[in-house]
Every structure is written in structure tokens, then in C-alpha cells.
Amino acid sequence: MKKKFSTNIMLFLFISLNFLSIETNSIDNNDFSQTDHISDFTLDFNESNAYNHISTQLEFGFRVPGTSAHNNGAEWIYDQISTITDVAQKHEFSIQKDGQPSYNCQNILGKINPEKEQIVIFGAHWDSRNVAEKDIYNQSQPIPGANDGGSGVGVLLELARVLFSYKNNLSCQIWFLFIDAEDQGYSRGLYGLQDWVYAEGSQVFVEDINEFYNPSKESFECFILLDMVGGTNLEFVKESRTNEDLHNSIFKEGRELGYNQTFSTNPKIMSITDDHLSFNSIGIPVIDLIIDFIAGDWIYHHTHSDDLSHIDSESLRITGRTIESFVKRYYTLGNDTSWKITEESNIFIPYIIFPVLFTTCFVMILRKKREGKKPVLYH
Ligand code: 1BN
Ligand code: ZN
Numbered sequence: 001m002k003k004k005f006s007t008n009i010m011l012f013l014f015i016s017l018n019f020l021s022i023e024t025n026s027i028d029n030n031d032f033s034q035t036d037h038i039s040d041f042t043l044d045f046n047e048s049n050a051y052n053h054i055s056t057q058l059e060f061g062f063r064v065p066g067t068s069a070h071n072n073g074a075e076w077i078y079d080q081i082s083t084i085t086d087v088a089q090k091h092e093f094s095i096q097k098d099g100q101p102s103y104n105c106q107n108i109l110g111k112i113n114p115e116k117e118q119i120v121i122f123g124a125h126w127d128s129r130n131v132a133e134k135d136i137y138n139q140s141q142p143i144p145g146a147n148d149g150g151s152g153v154g155v156l157l158e159l160a161r162v163l164f165s166y167k168n169n170l171s172c173q174i175w176f177l178f179i180d181a182e183d184q185g186y187s188r189g190l191y192g193l194q195d196w197v198y199a200e201g202s203q204v205f206v207e208d209i210n211e212f213y214n215p216s217k218e219s220f221e222c223f224i225l226l227d228m229v230g231g232t233n234l235e236f237v238k239e240s241r242t243n244e245d246l247h248n249s250i251f252k253e254g255r256e257l258g259y260n261q262t263f264s265t266n267p268k269i270m271s272i273t274d275d276h277l278s279f280n281s282i283g284i285p286v287i288d289l290i291i292d293f294i295a296g297d298w299i300y301h302h303t304h305s306d307d308l309s310h311i312d313s314e315s316l317r318i319t320g321r322t323i324e325s326f327v328k329r330y331y332t333l334g335n336d337t338s339w340k341i342t343e344e345s346n347i348f349i350p351y352i353i354f355p356v357l358f359t360t361c362f363v364m365i366l367r368k369k370r371e372g373k374k375p376v377l378y379h
Contacts, residue, residue: 124152
């Protein structure tokens with residue numbers, strides 16, 4: 001009796017392992033081709049517009065707090081977002097470290113559908129770094145920040161244009177938050193600005209967030225950060241504080257559009273200090289769409305070569321179309337699907353548990369039948 005029981009357990013484990021390996025193989029079997037697949041939705045995101053927005057930002061110069069390029073860059077973003085959202089607001093603040101000058105900074109917020117209850121926030125930092133500590137030359141000089149700063153802004157402005165054009169079909173509010181003072185922290189012996197930390201601007205924003213919404217009527221769905229989304233061979237990592245369901249839904253969306261390399265089933269997991277942490281600290285589910293800027297393929301992070309020549313429109317397209325598709329799938333009026341419990345987080349129920357139970361029962365019945373037919377031996 002005991003022996004039969006343990007044989008059945010072994011059988012169950014063996015079949016489970018087989019199913020698990022089939023499932024894992026089918027997930028890992030990426031072809032790494034990045035051609036567009038046919039989409040469930042009409043997607044209007046235009047990567048050329050996003051690219052041109054990056055080019056315009058670079059024409060202002062280095063968007064470092066305390067400079068005229070910084071002021072001009074902010075005015076330009078505010079003017080742009082004002083025309084493609086229902087409400088645009090400036091969140092002005094200053095940063096002063098002990099013994100240092102005070103710097104005027106501003107976050108810029110554009111809202112679509114401000115009367116809706118649920119809020120989806122898209123964020124990108126718009127300041128560019130004041131030093132190039134990872135370059136071999138002129139480390140104390142500012143960088144263009146085409147990818148690190150420019151790309152997120154470029155994609156968000158184009159997304160705002162697209163989503164605003166069909167805002168009446170959306171079930172939620174969308175916030176476009178352009179975040180200042182993200183990139184002046186300390187790295188490799190240099191501060192961008194003396195004694196600053198990374199993500200200063202988003203920290204001040206979450207401290208003041210009650211000025212921008214009514215907690216008794218409105219609630220936050222998620223915060224989606226775009227940082228360095230324009231480099232060649234785009235491959236997003238999974239930031240360790242990322243919400244699991246949000247990650248699964250967005251990465252699945254990307255893969256369904258054919259972007260298997262960018263939204264890998266097996267992304268590198270990294271802990272990165274960035275603006276999403278401020279929103280995570282107040283309990284909002286977050287994701288940071290960012291590359292491995294330490295050991296990845298795109299090697300121009302915090303160097304003077306973070307310029308237009310190292311921006312790839314294809315990466316802007318991949319990011320923009322994936323986000324647009326995500327918004328259409330989960331936030332179209334009349335559509336009740338939620339990203340909060342994804343098929344991937346539930347994959348064990350339909351694809352593994354049921355087949356394993358079924359096969360185990362089937363094999364046990366077969367064994368029972370066989371035993372019944374065995375000739376009886378008389379000694
Ligand atoms: C990410 C993108 N960061 C700045 N731009 C944050 C960071 C950079 C944190 C270098 C630590 C080191
Ligand atoms: Zn940076």
C-alpha cells in the first residue's frame with residue numbers, strides 16, 4: 001500500500017516536471033526577430049514625431065537646472081503638452097543643498113480626461129546630466145542626453161498626441177508627467193550638481209501629490225516610467241521593485257506585437273534608483289522601462305556620445321506602440337479586462353495543474369486496469 005502511494009507520488013512529480021519543461025521551453029523559445037506582428041488594435045504612434053521631439057530638445061542645449069537651456073526646454077514641453085491634453089500644470093520647486101546655490105526646477109504635468117476616477121501616470125525625466133563621468137574625455141562637462149532624458153520625453157509627447165485624439169474612448173485619466181532633477185546624482189566620483197541625489201524631482205512631486213488630485217474621488221492605477229527607451233538593440237530589464245502583474249502585462253503586450261528581444265521572457269533583473277521609486281513609496285504599482293545601462297549593449301550612458309547618432313527610431317516605435325496597445329487593451333471604455341491578474345501569473349491553473357491532474361488520473365486508471373488483468377500465480 002505504502003509502496004503504491006509513493007509510486008503514484010513519483011508519477012505525479014515526473015509528469016509535472018515534464019509539463020513544466022514543455023511550458024518553459026515554449027516561453028524561452030524566442031526567435032529574437034523584432035518585426036511587427038499584426039496588432040489587435042489600430043496603432044497610431046509615429047516614431048518620426050518622437051524622434052523629432054528628441055532633436056528639438058537637443059537644439060535647446062544641455063537641460064541642466066540653472067541654465068537658460070533648462071528654462072527654454074521646460075517652456076517648450078509645457079507649450080507642447082498644453083495643446084494635446086485637457087489640463088497642463090507646472091509644479092515649480094527649488095532645490096538647495098547646504099552651502100550651495102538654490103536651483104529653480106519644475107515638473108510639468110498634462111492630464112487627459114481629468115473627470116475620470118482612475119489615473120494612469122506616464123513619467124519621463126526631462127533634465128539632462130551635467131557631467132559625463134563615464135566618458136574618457138571631459139568628464140566634468142554636460143552631456144546631450146538624447147537617450148537619457150530626451151527619449152522618454154519624445155515618446156510621451158507623441159503618446160499624448162495619439163491618446164488625446166481618441167480620449168473619448170478611454171475609461172481612465174492619463175497623466176503625462178515630465179520630471180525635472182532626476183539625473184544630477186553621484187556616480188564614479190562626480191555629482192551632476194553638488195550633493196544632489198537621483199530622482200529629486202519625483203520625490204518632491206509625490207510629497208505634493210495631493211495638490212494634483214482628490215484622493216476621495218480619484219485613485220492611481222499605476223506609474224509607468226520611460227527612461228532610455230531610444231537606444232539601438234532595445235532590451236528592457238526588470239527593475240526589482242516593479243509590480244509583477246504590470247510587468248507581465250506590458251512585456252506580454254510587447255511580445256504580442258513581435259518585440260521578443262525588447263520584452264524578453266527572461267529579462268535581466270536589476271535594482272535601479274530612478275523616478276519610479278518615489279511613486280512606489282506611496283503605494284502605486286510601478287514599472288521602470290529602462291535598459292541595462294551598466295553592462296548592456298548601449299554603451300553611451302553618461303557620456304558625450306549620448307547624442308542623436310545613437311538613437312534608433314525603431315526603439316521609439318517599439319516602446320510607443322507597446323504602450324499604446326497596453327492602454328487600448330486595458331483602458332478602452334466598455335472593456336473590463338484588467339492587467340492586475342494576468343494570464344501569465346495564472347499560467348499554472350489552465351496550462352499546468354489541469355493537464356498534470358488529468359494525465360496522472362489517466363495513468364493511474366490504466367495501471368489499475370493492467371493490474372486487474374495480470375495472471376494470478378499459484379505457488
Ligand atoms: C538612471 C538613469 N539613473 C540615471 N539615469 C540613475 C543612476 C545612474 C543611478 C547611475 C546610479 C548610477
Ligand atoms: Zn541618467
